Amino acid sequence: MISPNARPRPISARTSVDSVVNIVVRTIVYALIVGLVGLYGGIFVVCTLTEGNLCGLVGVFITGPLGCIVGAIWGIISGRGGNAKSKLEVPGDP
Numbered sequence: 001m002i003s004p005n006a007r008p009r010p011i012s013a014r015t016s017v018d019s020v021v022n023i024v025v026r027t028i029v030y031a032l033i034v035g036l037v038g039l040y041g042g043i044f045v046v047c048t049l050t051e052g053n054l055c056g057l058v059g060v061f062i063t064g065p066l067g068c069i070v071g072a073i074w075g076i077i078s079g080r081g082g083n084a085k086s087k088l089e090v091p092g093d094p
Contacts, residue, residue, distance in 0.1 A: 023080060026078055030072065030078070031075060035064055038066055038068070039060065041063060043056050
C-alpha cells in the first residue's frame, strides 16, 4: 500500500535530458567564447605585425572558426565530465 507521505522517485529520463541540455549549453557557450577570443586574437596579432589593410581576414577566416571548433570540442568534453561541479546551475531550478 502506498502511504500518503511517500515521495515519488526521480525519473531517470529527466537526468538524461538534463545531461544532454548541459552538454548542449556548454558546447554553445564554449564555442562562442573561444571563437571570439580566436577572432579578436587573430585580428589583433596580424594587425600589429603587418601593415596591410587585409589583416582582419586572418581572424575572420582562420583563427575565429578554429577557435569556435576548439571551443565546441572543449564544451562537449567538459559537459560529459559527470561530476556535480561540472554542471551549469540554472537560476530558479530546485
